Amino acid sequence: MMRIPFSPPDITDEEIDEVVDTLQSGWITTGPKTKKFENMITKFCISDRTVCLDSCTSALEMTLRILGVKRGDEVIVPAYTYTATASAVCHVGATPILVDCMPNSVQMDYDKLPYLINTRTKVIIPVDLGGVPCDYDKIFEIAEKKRSLFVPSSPLQEAFGRIIVLADASHSIGAKRGTKRVGTLADFTAFSFHAVKNLTTGEGGAVTWRKNPGIDSDELYKQYMLLSLHGQSKDALAKTQLGSWEYDIIGTYFKCNMTDIMASIGIVQLKRLPEMLKRRRKIIEFYNRELSDQSVSVLQHYSEKEKFISSGHLYLVKLMWQDEEYRNNVIERMASYGVATNVHYKPLPMMTAYKRMGYNIDDFPNAFNMYKNEITLPLYSKMTDEQAQYVIESFKRATRD
Numbered sequence: 001m002m003r004i005p006f007s008p009p010d011i012t013d014e015e016i017d018e019v020v021d022t023l024q025s026g027w028i029t030t031g032p033k034t035k036k037f038e039n040m041i042t043k044f045c046i047s048d049r050t051v052c053l054d055s056c057t058s059a060l061e062m063t064l065r066i067l068g069v070k071r072g073d074e075v076i077v078p079a080y081t082y083t084a085t086a087s088a089v090c091h092v093g094a095t096p097i098l099v100d101c102m103p104n105s106v107q108m109d110y111d112k113l114p115y116l117i118n119t120r121t122k123v124i125i126p127v128d129l130g131g132v133p134c135d136y137d138k139i140f141e142i143a144e145k146k147r148s149l150f151v152p153s154s155p156l157q158e159a160f161g162r163i164i165v166l167a168d169a170s171h172s173i174g175a176k177r178g179t180k181r182v183g184t185l186a187d188f189t190a191f192s193f194h195a196v197k198n199l200t201t202g203e204g205g206a207v208t209w210r211k212n213p214g215i216d217s218d219e220l221y222k223q224y225m226l227l228s229l230h231g232q233s234k235d236a237l238a239k240t241q242l243g244s245w246e247y248d249i250i251g252t253y254f255k256c257n258m259t260d261i262m263a264s265i266g267i268v269q270l271k272r273l274p275e276m277l278k279r280r281r282k283i284i285e286f287y288n289r290e291l292s293d294q295s296v297s298v299l300q301h302y303s304e305k306e307k308f309i310s311s312g313h314l315y316l317v318k319l320m321w322q323d324e325e326y327r328n329n330v331i332e333r334m335a336s337y338g339v340a341t342n343v344h345y346k347p348l349p350m351m352t353a354y355k356r357m358g359y360n361i362d363d364f365p366n367a368f369n370m371y372k373n374e375i376t377l378p379l380y381s382k383m384t385d386e387q388a389q390y391v392i393e394s395f396k397r398a399t400r401d
Contacts, residue, residue, distance in 0.1 A: 074121045119150075128182060136177065
């Protein structure tokens with residue numbers, strides 16, 4: 001019996017050598033490697049700038065803080081996502097407004113968006129679940145139509161003059177919609193480099209943004225630096241320069257910077273990303289062929305009509321006409337065959353924290369219908385053809401037994 005993990009990291013000797021180089025350099029916290037990684041991401045995404053942080057959650061939260069989102073404000077978030085998307089909103093004191101999925105889709109229902117927007121709405125956070133980029137053209141069209149309702153409460157909000165779109169792209173680095181890569185599709189884009197992601201730094205994240213004529217990008221970068229390093233006017237590297245010990249504390253802020261050790265892994269991972277994405281897509285094509293005659297619906301990772309290609313992060317399978325009990329039994333059977341699977345996601349209104357906010361899953365029928373019979377199969381760039389074949393054989397056996 002094979003043992004198939006769900007999503008192990010793809011680490012080679014090249015990443016290890018880069019980390020060793022950092023460890024031997026005498027500089028292991030935020031420094032030259034982190035700045036190099038930021039510049040590489042900017043070039044890869046063709047964004048205006050990039051800031052690397054310790055997680056995608058921090059990238060979302062710091063962006064909301066810089067935008068001036070606060071208590072009394074509302075931020076629209078999908079009900080079908082991981083808690084980090086909405087938790088970041090709660091961290092700044094704002095209220096997450098959950099929106100249901102479209103029928104038979106993991107993406108937010110764009111038709112419902114306009115009805116959730118009011119004078120308190122500051123930001124929309126779409127989620128590129130599974131690595132499939134959302135329809136940002138539709139989201140911006142809605143934001144423009146609701147421009148008259150937007151009440152700015154900070155200079156940055158005034159510069160936009162409309163609801164700001166902050167993409168939760170924790171799954172989608174390397175994905176494209178049209179000719180643009182994720183990283184420039186939204187006003188701001190937050191990435192995750194967690195251990196299970198397509199590109200990993202162990203933990204870690206980043207935020208990119210695109211050019212806006214009303215925004216000083218250098219000043220914006222400086223604000224991220226202040227927020228992520230205790231409000232310190234100089235970073236640690238600058239303080240080590242001869243005679244440059246003195247610094248100021250601009251505000252009592254936070255500690256969520258990326259280290260050079262983490263960035264070292266990311267530098268090599270980003271170089272290898274195209275080949276890793278290529279391998280993921282090959283496995284997805286194999287899964288699609290093998291499951292084409294099964295009673296399932298799978299997440300589409302490529303669409304010529306909608307002009308997108310995903311990052312191939314997750315392989316979501318809906319067991320058509322089945323319920324939670326059946327899905328859970330399939331997961332248990334596959335585990336007995338040595339295959340690890342997962343569920344993406346249990347909707348937020350089913351979680352205790354969001355129930356306490358007054359949310360009820362009955363109000364999100366499409367999210368529940370997506371969740372109740374969804375199973376995510378293992379998918380990772382190190383997976384061999386033999387392992388992929390075993391996953392499919394195990395899945396067919398588990399759904400047949």
